[in-house]
Amino acid sequence: MTEQGNGTRVRRALITGITGQDGSFLAEFLLSRGYEVHGIVRRASTFNTERLDAIYADPHNHGVRLRLHYGDITDGAALRRTLDQAQPDEIYNLAAQSHVRVSFDQAEYTADAVATGTLRLLEAVRDYTAAGHAVRLYQAGSSEMYGAAAPPQNEKTAFYPRSPYAASKVAAHWYAVNYREAYKLFICNGILFNHESERRGETFVTRKITRGLARIKLGLQEKLYLGNLNARRDWGYAKDYVEAMWLMLQQAEPDDYVVATGESHSVSEFLDQASSCLGLDWKKHVKEDPRYLRPTEVDFLCGDASKARMKLGWAPKVSFEQLVKLMVEHDLELARQETTLTKAGHQVAQRGASQR
Ligand code: NAP
Ligand code: GDD
Numbered sequence: 001m002t003e004q005g006n007g008t009r010v011r012r013a014l015i016t017g018i019t020g021q022d023g024s025f026l027a028e029f030l031l032s033r034g035y036e037v038h039g040i041v042r043r044a045s046t047f048n049t050e051r052l053d054a055i056y057a058d059p060h061n062h063g064v065r066l067r068l069h070y071g072d073i074t075d076g077a078a079l080r081r082t083l084d085q086a087q088p089d090e091i092y093n094l095a096a097q098s099h100v101r102v103s104f105d106q107a108e109y110t111a112d113a114v115a116t117g118t119l120r121l122l123e124a125v126r127d128y129t130a131a132g133h134a135v136r137l138y139q140a141g142s143s144e145m146y147g148a149a150a151p152p153q154n155e156k157t158a159f160y161p162r163s164p165y166a167a168s169k170v171a172a173h174w175y176a177v178n179y180r181e182a183y184k185l186f187i188c189n190g191i192l193f194n195h196e197s198e199r200r201g202e203t204f205v206t207r208k209i210t211r212g213l214a215r216i217k218l219g220l221q222e223k224l225y226l227g228n229l230n231a232r233r234d235w236g237y238a239k240d241y242v243e244a245m246w247l248m249l250q251q252a253e254p255d256d257y258v259v260a261t262g263e264s265h266s267v268s269e270f271l272d273q274a275s276s277c278l279g280l281d282w283k284k285h286v287k288e289d290p291r292y293l294r295p296t297e298v299d300f301l302c303g304d305a306s307k308a309r310m311k312l313g314w315a316p317k318v319s320f321e322q323l324v325k326l327m328v329e330h331d332l333e334l335a336r337q338e339t340t341l342t343k344a345g346h347q348v349a350q351r352g353a354s355q356r
Contacts, residue, residue: 016095017095025239027066040068041071069082076120098165101294104294143303146298148160148299166298187254193260193303194206195238198326210324210330213275213278218336224286224287226267228297229268247308273324
């Protein structure tokens with residue numbers, strides 16, 4: 001913690017994966033609660049901080065409370081250095097190769113980032129606390145860990161992972177439990193079901209659908225290629241879910257929590273909802289493409305978040321219908337901007353979401 005002018009302490013948080021969907025919402029949430037927020041950013045040849053644009057400020061300015069550090073969850077020395085520099089009271093480990101389909105193509109890297117990356121951070125935190133620092137850690141677990149386990153899934157449901165990503169998240173979960181028990185560290189595993197937003201990466205199915213259908217509506221593309229339309233997911237709004245992460249770290253004791261809406265929909269139901277917002281018949285435009293199928297699929301996720309409701313007082317605020325609507329409206333606006341630019345003779349880069 002650092003001193004404020006009035007003698008009160010400013011809490012410090014460190015977020016790995018701050019440039020992602022959740023990291024950006026969490027950073028905004030923590031800044032709004034007065035935290036100094038530190039984030040780890042990967043070096044890239046193009047800007048990867050787009051989601052932070054609204055809160056980024058020149059670090060030379062006085063009183064800036066967002067600080068970015070270059071690093072990588074696969075680089076233990078840099079993680080330790082960042083802990084020393086940021087001196088956090090709370091750490092949120094969100095960094096991950098988070099795409100399930102891609103984890104079949106990049107299995108070793110996914111395990112290095114998701115499983116061993118968490119272990120690296122836990123080792124660094126172990127030494128950081130041994131040096132006298134008090135710190136609390138949130139580990140981003142996933143409903144993918146339940147995989148083939150029958151719904152509804154809660155904290156007592158046995159894991160049955162179905163991808164390299166999910167198996168790596170299970171390993172990370174148990175590393176976190178072990179470090180909590182072995183070294184008495186304050187660590188919480190959040191087992192979050194799917195959560196989406198207008199900031200969702202464009203290769204995840206919800207955003208691929210809202211981007212694709214909005215562009216089809218305005219005549220910017222003809223077809224949308226998708227994989228398995230029967231899979232069912234429990235989809236919530238990401239902004240609601242980052243608050244649950246924070247709540248876990250404010251409790252008297254560390255524990256593990258499922259965060260979910262308790263409502264499940266198929267991919268085709270998502271298509272129905274998005275199409276009705278746009279006045280489209282998706283069946284005329286959507287084509288199935290086997291390249292988007294997974295070698296092993298997760299068919300049915302539906303979370304039971306009773307424990308989070310009771311102990312954290314957490315409940316989702318945004319319904320499935322509201323979520324789809326807000327994503328469609330956002331992507332329709334993007335498609336309108338694209339139309340305006342195209343009509344004015346500009347070349348608009350195709351981001352190739354339909355290729356992934
Ligand atoms: P996301 O948008 O894919 O963001 C992932 C973040 O991790 C990005 O900031 C990314 O950086 C960073 N990252 C990737 N590899 C890294 C590495 N080697 N070193 C450091 N940073 C790295 O994911 P999200 O949806 O925000 O999810 C956040 C976390 O929650 C992830 O751990 C995910 O697996 C987990 N989770 C997500 C959901 C969900 O439905 N969204 C549900 C359950 C669990 P770049 O921006 O540079 O790529
Ligand atoms: N991505 C994608 N692209 N998925 C498709 C497509 C497609 O073209 N067509 C159908 N799907 C199906 C997938 O097979 C899956 O059953 C479902 O849509 C959801 O896929 P994603 O949106 O990629 O999400 P996910 O459920 O695999 O993983 C997300 O949620 C997990 C929590 O359960 C990711 O955010 C993970 O990081 C997260 O842990």
